[in-house]
Amino acid sequence: MVAPELIRAAQAGDRDAIITLLREIETHVYRTAYYMLGNEEDALDASQEAMIRIYTKIHTYEEKALFKTWVQRIVTNICIDKFRKKKPSVSIDEHEMVFESGENVEERVMAAYIAEDIHEAINKLPDHHRSVVVLRYLQQFSYNEIAESLDLPINTVKSYLFRARKQLQSYLQDYQKGGVRG
Numbered sequence: 001m002v003a004p005e006l007i008r009a010a011q012a013g014d015r016d017a018i019i020t021l022l023r024e025i026e027t028h029v030y031r032t033a034y035y036m037l038g039n040e041e042d043a044l045d046a047s048q049e050a051m052i053r054i055y056t057k058i059h060t061y062e063e064k065a066l067f068k069t070w071v072q073r074i075v076t077n078i079c080i081d082k083f084r085k086k087k088p089s090v091s092i093d094e095h096e097m098v099f100e101s102g103e104n105v106e107e108r109v110m111a112a113y114i115a116e117d118i119h120e121a122i123n124k125l126p127d128h129h130r131s132v133v134v135l136r137y138l139q140q141f142s143y144n145e146i147a148e149s150l151d152l153p154i155n156t157v158k159s160y161l162f163r164a165r166k167q168l169q170s171y172l173q174d175y176q177k178g179g180v181r182g
Contacts (some may be wrong), residue, residue, distance in 0.1 A: 002067050010058050018058065022051055028068070028074050028139070029054075035134040037044055037053035038123040050075045067146055072135065072149040082129050121171035122162040130156055 002024055009017035029050050034043035053074050061070050120131060131150060136140040147154045 003018060004063070004067075007061065007067055008056075010159070011061065022055065025054070025068075025071055026051065032072065032134060032139055033079055034077045035122070035138045036076070036130060037082060038119065045179075046075070046078050050078050053078070056136060066145065069145050069148045072141070073151070073161075076131055076135070076149060079126075080131065106131075117172060120124070124171055125167055126144050126163055128174065129160050129167065132160040133164045133168070136161060 002021060006017055006021050006024075008030065010021045026047070030043060030047040033050065033073050037046055049073075054071060061067065078182070109138040122130060125133060128150075132146055133144045135149060136143075141149065143154050146152070146157045150157070152160075152166050
Protein backbone atom coordinates (compact mmCIF):
# COMPACT_ATOMS: atom_id res chain seq x y z
CA MET A 1 0.00 0.00 0.00
CA VAL A 2 1.45 3.32 -1.06
CA ALA A 3 1.48 5.99 1.63
CA PRO A 4 -0.77 8.99 0.87
CA GLU A 5 2.06 11.35 1.90
CA LEU A 6 4.29 9.81 -0.78
CA ILE A 7 1.60 10.33 -3.41
CA ARG A 8 1.07 13.96 -2.37
CA ALA A 9 4.82 14.63 -2.42
CA ALA A 10 5.06 13.10 -5.91
CA GLN A 11 2.15 15.25 -7.07
CA ALA A 12 3.92 18.32 -5.65
CA GLY A 13 6.90 17.58 -7.89
CA ASP A 14 9.26 15.93 -5.36
CA ARG A 15 11.59 13.96 -7.65
CA ASP A 16 12.66 11.48 -4.94
CA ALA A 17 9.03 10.84 -4.04
CA ILE A 18 8.02 10.05 -7.62
CA ILE A 19 10.99 7.70 -8.03
CA THR A 20 10.12 5.91 -4.77
CA LEU A 21 6.46 5.74 -5.78
CA LEU A 22 7.26 4.23 -9.19
CA ARG A 23 9.60 1.68 -7.61
CA GLU A 24 6.87 0.63 -5.18
CA ILE A 25 4.35 -0.06 -7.95
CA GLU A 26 6.57 -1.39 -10.76
CA THR A 27 6.18 -5.08 -9.85
CA HIS A 28 2.40 -4.75 -9.59
CA VAL A 29 2.27 -2.92 -12.94
CA TYR A 30 4.43 -5.53 -14.68
CA ARG A 31 2.52 -8.47 -13.20
CA THR A 32 -0.79 -7.10 -14.43
CA ALA A 33 0.60 -6.41 -17.90
CA TYR A 34 2.16 -9.87 -18.10
CA TYR A 35 -1.03 -11.68 -17.15
CA MET A 36 -3.08 -9.60 -19.55
CA LEU A 37 -0.72 -9.72 -22.52
CA GLY A 38 0.71 -13.19 -22.06
CA ASN A 39 4.35 -12.62 -22.87
CA GLU A 40 7.33 -10.87 -21.37
CA GLU A 41 8.18 -8.59 -24.29
CA ASP A 42 4.70 -7.07 -24.56
CA ALA A 43 4.40 -6.88 -20.77
CA LEU A 44 7.66 -4.95 -20.47
CA ASP A 45 6.55 -2.59 -23.22
CA ALA A 46 3.13 -2.01 -21.62
CA SER A 47 4.68 -1.63 -18.15
CA GLN A 48 7.09 0.99 -19.39
CA GLU A 49 4.28 2.87 -21.12
CA ALA A 50 2.16 2.68 -17.96
CA MET A 51 4.98 3.93 -15.74
CA ILE A 52 5.57 6.88 -18.05
CA ARG A 53 1.86 7.67 -18.09
CA ILE A 54 1.68 7.46 -14.29
CA TYR A 55 4.72 9.74 -14.04
CA THR A 56 3.25 12.33 -16.41
CA LYS A 57 -0.31 12.12 -15.05
CA ILE A 58 0.34 11.83 -11.30
CA HIS A 59 -0.98 15.37 -10.86
CA THR A 60 -4.40 14.23 -12.16
CA TYR A 61 -4.84 11.58 -9.46
CA GLU A 62 -7.60 12.49 -7.04
CA GLU A 63 -7.83 10.82 -3.64
CA LYS A 64 -11.49 9.95 -4.08
CA ALA A 65 -10.30 6.67 -5.68
CA LEU A 66 -7.70 4.29 -4.28
CA PHE A 67 -4.28 4.87 -5.81
CA LYS A 68 -3.92 1.19 -6.78
CA THR A 69 -7.25 1.42 -8.60
CA TRP A 70 -6.11 4.50 -10.49
CA VAL A 71 -2.84 2.75 -11.46
CA GLN A 72 -4.74 -0.39 -12.44
CA ARG A 73 -7.01 1.57 -14.75
CA ILE A 74 -3.98 3.00 -16.55
CA VAL A 75 -2.28 -0.40 -16.95
CA THR A 76 -5.46 -2.15 -18.03
CA ASN A 77 -6.32 0.49 -20.61
CA ILE A 78 -2.82 0.31 -22.11
CA CYS A 79 -3.06 -3.49 -22.31
CA ILE A 80 -6.49 -3.35 -23.91
CA ASP A 81 -5.19 -0.82 -26.47
CA LYS A 82 -2.33 -3.20 -27.30
CA PHE A 83 -4.81 -6.04 -27.78
CA ARG A 84 -6.86 -3.98 -30.16
CA LYS A 85 -3.79 -3.16 -32.23
CA LYS A 86 -2.50 -6.71 -32.30
CA LYS A 87 -4.35 -9.83 -31.31
CA PRO A 88 -2.25 -11.70 -28.77
CA SER A 89 -0.36 -14.81 -29.62
CA VAL A 90 0.47 -17.19 -26.85
CA SER A 91 4.21 -17.28 -26.33
CA ILE A 92 5.46 -19.79 -23.84
CA ASP A 93 9.12 -19.30 -23.10
CA GLU A 94 11.06 -22.45 -22.42
CA HIS A 95 12.22 -22.37 -18.84
CA GLU A 96 14.96 -24.54 -17.47
CA MET A 97 13.57 -26.62 -14.65
CA VAL A 98 15.95 -27.36 -11.81
CA PHE A 99 14.83 -30.09 -9.45
CA GLU A 100 15.93 -30.54 -5.87
CA SER A 101 16.84 -34.04 -4.81
CA GLY A 102 13.86 -35.78 -3.26
CA GLU A 103 11.33 -33.70 -5.22
CA ASN A 104 8.57 -35.43 -7.09
CA VAL A 105 9.60 -34.58 -10.64
CA GLU A 106 6.34 -35.85 -12.11
CA GLU A 107 4.31 -33.49 -9.89
CA ARG A 108 6.48 -30.51 -10.86
CA VAL A 109 6.13 -31.27 -14.57
CA MET A 110 2.36 -31.75 -14.25
CA ALA A 111 2.07 -28.47 -12.32
CA ALA A 112 4.00 -26.70 -15.09
CA TYR A 113 1.65 -28.13 -17.74
CA ILE A 114 -1.41 -27.11 -15.72
CA ALA A 115 -0.05 -23.57 -15.28
CA GLU A 116 0.62 -23.40 -19.03
CA ASP A 117 -2.93 -24.58 -19.78
CA ILE A 118 -4.41 -21.97 -17.45
CA HIS A 119 -2.26 -19.25 -18.99
CA GLU A 120 -3.32 -20.27 -22.50
CA ALA A 121 -6.98 -20.43 -21.46
CA ILE A 122 -6.83 -16.93 -19.97
CA ASN A 123 -5.23 -15.64 -23.18
CA LYS A 124 -8.10 -17.09 -25.22
CA LEU A 125 -10.70 -15.07 -23.28
CA PRO A 126 -12.16 -11.93 -24.86
CA ASP A 127 -10.40 -8.75 -23.69
CA HIS A 128 -13.13 -7.68 -21.25
CA HIS A 129 -13.29 -11.11 -19.63
CA ARG A 130 -9.50 -11.42 -19.44
CA SER A 131 -9.30 -8.04 -17.69
CA VAL A 132 -11.71 -8.96 -14.90
CA VAL A 133 -10.11 -12.40 -14.41
CA VAL A 134 -6.63 -10.90 -14.10
CA LEU A 135 -7.80 -8.23 -11.68
CA ARG A 136 -9.87 -10.59 -9.54
CA TYR A 137 -7.80 -13.75 -9.37
CA LEU A 138 -4.25 -12.64 -10.08
CA GLN A 139 -4.28 -9.18 -8.50
CA GLN A 140 -6.87 -9.97 -5.78
CA PHE A 141 -9.00 -6.89 -6.49
CA SER A 142 -12.46 -6.71 -4.94
CA TYR A 143 -15.51 -6.45 -7.19
CA ASN A 144 -15.77 -2.75 -6.33
CA GLU A 145 -12.11 -2.13 -7.17
CA ILE A 146 -12.52 -3.91 -10.51
CA ALA A 147 -15.66 -1.91 -11.30
CA GLU A 148 -13.84 1.31 -10.48
CA SER A 149 -10.67 0.34 -12.38
CA LEU A 150 -12.52 -0.61 -15.54
CA ASP A 151 -15.27 1.98 -15.17
CA LEU A 152 -17.99 -0.68 -15.22
CA PRO A 153 -21.11 -1.26 -13.14
CA ILE A 154 -20.50 -3.88 -10.44
CA ASN A 155 -23.16 -6.20 -11.92
CA THR A 156 -21.32 -6.14 -15.25
CA VAL A 157 -18.13 -7.14 -13.45
CA LYS A 158 -19.94 -10.05 -11.81
CA SER A 159 -21.46 -11.08 -15.12
CA TYR A 160 -18.09 -10.93 -16.90
CA LEU A 161 -16.49 -13.03 -14.16
CA PHE A 162 -19.29 -15.59 -14.30
CA ARG A 163 -18.98 -15.93 -18.08
CA ALA A 164 -15.17 -15.96 -17.95
CA ARG A 165 -15.18 -18.77 -15.37
CA LYS A 166 -17.53 -20.79 -17.59
CA GLN A 167 -15.26 -20.22 -20.61
CA LEU A 168 -12.13 -21.11 -18.63
CA GLN A 169 -13.77 -24.26 -17.33
CA SER A 170 -14.69 -25.27 -20.87
CA TYR A 171 -11.18 -24.53 -22.23
CA LEU A 172 -9.51 -26.44 -19.42
CA GLN A 173 -11.82 -29.44 -19.86
CA ASP A 174 -10.90 -29.47 -23.56
CA TYR A 175 -7.21 -29.47 -22.61
CA GLN A 176 -7.76 -32.35 -20.19
CA LYS A 177 -9.47 -34.36 -22.90
CA GLY A 178 -6.56 -33.69 -25.23
CA GLY A 179 -8.49 -31.19 -27.32
CA VAL A 180 -6.87 -28.99 -29.86
CA ARG A 181 -5.42 -25.79 -28.47
CA GLY A 182 -5.71 -22.42 -30.10
